[in-house]
Amino acid sequence: xxxxxxxxxxxxxxxxxxxxxxxxxxxxxxxxxxxxxxxxxxxxxxxxxxxxxxxxxxxxxxxxxxxxxxxxxxxxxxxxxxxxxxxxxxxxxxxxxxxxxxxxxxxxxxxxxxxxxxxxxxxxxxxxxxxxxxxxxxxxxxxxxxxxxxxxxxxxxxxxxxxxxxxxxxxxxxxxxxxxxxxxxxxxxxxxxxxxxxxxxxxxxxxxxxxxxxxxxxxxxxxxxxxxxxxxxxxxxxxxxxxxxxxxxxxxxxxxxxxxxxxxxxxxxxxxxxxxxxxxxxxxxxxxxxxxxxxxxxxxxxxxxxxxxxxxxxxxxxxxxxxxxxxxxxxxxxxxxxxxxxxxxxxxxxxxxxxxxxxxxxxxxxxxxxxxxxxxxxxxxxxxxxxxxxxxxxxxxxxxxxxxxxxxxxxxxxxxxxxxxxxxxxxxxxxxxx
Numbered sequence: 001x002x003x004x005x006x007x008x009x010x011x012x013x014x015x016x017x018x019x020x021x022x023x024x025x026x027x028x029x030x031x032x033x034x035x036x037x038x039x040x041x042x043x044x045x046x047x048x049x050x051x052x053x054x055x056x057x058x059x060x061x062x063x064x065x066x067x068x069x070x071x072x073x074x075x076x077x078x079x080x081x082x083x084x085x086x087x088x089x090x091x092x093x094x095x096x097x098x099x100x101x102x103x104x105x106x107x108x109x110x111x112x113x114x115x116x117x118x119x120x121x122x123x124x125x126x127x128x129x130x131x132x133x134x135x136x137x138x139x140x141x142x143x144x145x146x147x148x149x150x151x152x153x154x155x156x157x158x159x160x161x162x163x164x165x166x167x168x169x170x171x172x173x174x175x176x177x178x179x180x181x182x183x184x185x186x187x188x189x190x191x192x193x194x195x196x197x198x199x200x201x202x203x204x205x206x207x208x209x210x211x212x213x214x215x216x217x218x219x220x221x222x223x224x225x226x227x228x229x230x231x232x233x234x235x236x237x238x239x240x241x242x243x244x245x246x247x248x249x250x251x252x253x254x255x256x257x258x259x260x261x262x263x264x265x266x267x268x269x270x271x272x273x274x275x276x277x278x279x280x281x282x283x284x285x286x287x288x289x290x291x292x293x294x295x296x297x298x299x300x301x302x303x304x305x306x307x308x309x310x311x312x313x314x315x316x317x318x319x320x321x322x323x324x325x326x327x328x329x330x331x332x333x334x335x336x337x338x339x340x341x342x343x344x345x346x347x348x349x350x351x352x353x354x355x356x357x358x359x360x361x362x363x364x365x366x367x368x369x370x371x372x373x374x375x376x377x378x379x380x381x382x383x384x385x386x387x388x389x390x391x392x393x394x395x396x397x398x399x400x401x402x403x404x405x406x407x408x409x410x411x412x413x414x415x416x417x418x419x420x421x422x423x424x425x426x427x428x429x430x431x432x433x434x
Contacts, residue, residue: 104148261413280336300349
């Protein structure tokens, strides 16, 4: 008996249909993973630039160009001063016109070009000028990238449940790699003159990865502002909103506390390499490897970030980081040995997750959607830029007499930051995913 045309698919047709469905599912998963992959890659490449130059820079200035501790401090202070307005102004432009990724690619290209120029710069003032130009563009990259992520986190479905520390940890990976490679590529008497060229190449790779960052709201993402609404926020309105953010007493004290902590951290990071080479007596090639001891342990702190937040809360996590920074400096000042120089790297990760990760989340939580980029730029201008000027310039003057005295002073400043953080975060709560 003929029942008419069957509605069931034949086995080959069914297999083909399943194969086609699987194909499109894989494509959807691939597209869905692109925003996260691009974000991770850009963080890794951006911080790889830092990893290729920062651990060695003061020794690079001293050995390759013959600068004194005071001159090194002044060069870094000039760079910090030059970089102060740029992150804030470019971040405001990102909020005003909604072109944060394009601006990020532009400043990364500028970083590559200025680092390349540093390989041919000669003399104190040429070095100072080129470094100042590098800082103007490079210091704008971090707040722009942070803002891109925080904006995409609210607008892109694939990033909505991804916490900041889970993408920032890729910056830690990126920072580690150049130091390890340089250690094995160098001997004790190898010149550091080629390091800026290495960092320049990494900056160009960051441009490539930034090209693929998420810039549009994907289906399922939570809209914040339409393009027309975004364009209605004029620059004076953005200035006013940023000023209102700083007028809150708790926010103002938080920014002051982070400024103190950044100043202390700058004094440490600038003169720790000279402490290792000139006071402890190790060869420069060891700097990358010693630094990476701390960075490797930092990976564990990054991975455990959510656990720290649950166990300590945001307030006491921030306080613990400031206390750890102070304790590290006290040990370095009191016991200038190779064992202490390496051993104090154990707390480096705790300092970093507070200074570079938790602080961004705390600030983002207090900012409105209209100034998502601007808030990060304001933080970079006041805290990072201002702290680097103070830490480099004042630190250089103190270090010219005694690096130990500098570390004692920086420890006191971190202790003061811990007190301020305990006060200003006593009522803080965050709805960011951890």
